[in-house]
Amino acid sequence: MAQKPSIPKGTRDFSPVEVAKREYIFGTIKKVFQLFGFQPIETPSFENSATLMGKYGEEGDRLIFKILNSGDYLKKADATLLDEKNSLKVTSQISEKALRYDLTVPFARYVVQHQNEITFPFKRYQIQPVWRADRPQKGRFREFFQCDADVVGSKSLLQEVDFIQLYDTVFSKLGLAGTTIKINNRKILSGIAEVIGAKDKLIDFTVALDKLDKIGKDGVVTEMLSKGITEEAIEKVDPLFGFTGSNSEKLDSLKGMLANSEEGLLGVEELKSIIDRVEVLGLTSAALEIDVTLARGLNYYTGAIFEVAAPKEVKMGSIGGGGRYDDLTGIFGxxxxxxxxxxxxxxxxxxxxxxLGLFAPVALAKPKVLFLNFDDFDVLKLKAIKELRNESINSELYPDFGSSNKKIKKQWKYAIDREIEFVVSEINKDEQFVLKNMQTGNQQECSLQELLQVVINS
Structure with a gap:
């Protein structure tokens, strides 16, 4: 007996209804991207490994799917490394390409490669799948779509203000109220690391801090200690674990905490500039909240960082994120x-x-007119279908011929199950179409032109 087929863990099939709902989200986001002046690009699903590796930090690199070289990929591998089972060193010899981990690094590569064709500031959006060798769980998949928008070639903080407005506009149009846009600044995190004496451990510090909502304070402290951050330094950072108050109060507290860090104070000033403008403009569906533990463990962020939390009544990880990167293209020259x-x-x-039950009932694509197939007039029916399609009316002929009672019933059942509005059951000897309105039950004989009129005017 053949083994039942399956799909890899962390991937999914999508039914017609699910695809329609996903397309609704895609379409909404795409329209808002265009409303805000972004242009679409696409990049390959896989990149050269050198393009991706080393851009996401140690943890990110570990989650990149590597693609084996074609042909006898072991032939060029160092036999000593194979014997030692040194997978890290062997990988570079047997794999030169990898599936993209996100859309940002490929975008940076695109900008560098096409810099002479681009008008700066360049505003692009990109909606494509990415892959991560992560442990699958609710809301975390190994293959998933990202919908990205980026601006390169501008240092203005007005861009951050615009992105917050963009988030809010999308969530408003989706009817998704109660989201929280969390914001922080990597300069603030660098300043904190500086004042606690852990400047040389900045990456370890931010990676651990970013896990606060997942592993809690004790877990973060344990990880920091394991990375060589001293107990004294962790003690100094303890106020961050219970940082409360309004955005204004948090900014005041940060000013005091970072009084001896020029970089940290610059981050506070940038954050204040963004928040002040957003408060004047107002938000419709989302709330903007400073979260000083937000770090986003990707190494390329240098300024403002964002993360969007779902409404509190839904247990879900972040549903969006991003930030400022001052020189990501620099890694490509x-x-x-x-x-x-x-x-x-x-x-x-x-x-x-x-x-949350926010999707409207989905109307799947289906024919408005179905021609049944149990007589010998299929050519006339195909001509009629062509005329209907020329009028942009969805139409089709039931493909399998059958004149027995069983096969006729099967065709009618198909029409009923798909909730088709009009059915042409047959063509009579005068070449008149027998047309039935499945909603009213009315049936009539008509010419092709009369059929067109009835269907168009319905």
Missing amino acids: LNDVSGVGISFGLDRIYLVMEE
């Missing part, structure tokens, strides 16, 4: 091109909307 971008997690947004 184009220096001093600042950028900022955000991403929507489509798959998690879908799960949140499903749980």
Whole structure:
């Protein structure tokens, strides 16, 4: 007996209804991207490994799917490394390409490669799948879509203000109220690391701090200690674990905490500038909240960082995130091109909307007119279908011929199950179409022109 087929863990099939709901989210986000002046690009699903590796930190690199070289990929591998089972060193010899981990690094590569064709500031959006070798769980998949928008070539904080407005506009149009846009600044985190004496442990500090909502304070402290951050330094950072108050109060507290860090104070000033403008403009569906423990463990962020939390009644990880990166293109040879971008997690947004019942009933594509197939007039029916389609009316002929009672019933059942509005059951000897309105039950004989009129005017 053949083994039942399956799909890899962390991937999914989507039914017609699910695809329609996903397309609704895609379409909404795409329209808002365009409303805010962004242009679409696409990049390959896989990149050269050198493009991706080393851009996401140690943990990110570990989650990149590597693609084996074609042919006899072990032939060029060092036999000693194979014997030692040194997978890290062997990988570089047997794999030169990898599936993209996100859309931001490929975008940076695109900007550098096409810099002479681009008008700066360049505003792009990109809606494509990405892959991560993560442990699958609710809301976390190994293959998922990202919906990104980025601006490169501008250092203005007005871009951050615009992205917050963009998030709010999308969530408003989706009817997704109660989201929280969390904001922080990597300069603030660098300043905190500086004042506690852990400047040389900045990456370890931010990676651990970013896990606060997942592993709690004790887990973060344990990880920091394991990375060589001293108990004295952790004691100094303890106020961050219970940082409360309004955005204004948090900014005042940070000013005091970072009084001896020039970089930290610059981060506070940037944060204040963004928040002041957003408060004047106002938000419709989302709330903006400073979260000083927000770190987003990706190494390329240098300024403002964002993360969007789902409404509190839904247990879900972040449904969006992003931030400012001052020189991401520099890793590919184009220096001093600042950028900022955000991403929507489509798959998690879908799960949140499903749980909250926010989707309208889905109308799947189907024929408005179905021609049954149990007489010898299929050519006339195909001509009629062509005329209907020329009028942009969805039409089709039931493909399998059958004149027995059983096969005729099967065709009618198909029409009923798909809730088709009009059925042409047969063509009589005068070449008149027998047309039935399945909603009213009315049946009539008509010419092709009369059929067109009835269907068009319905």
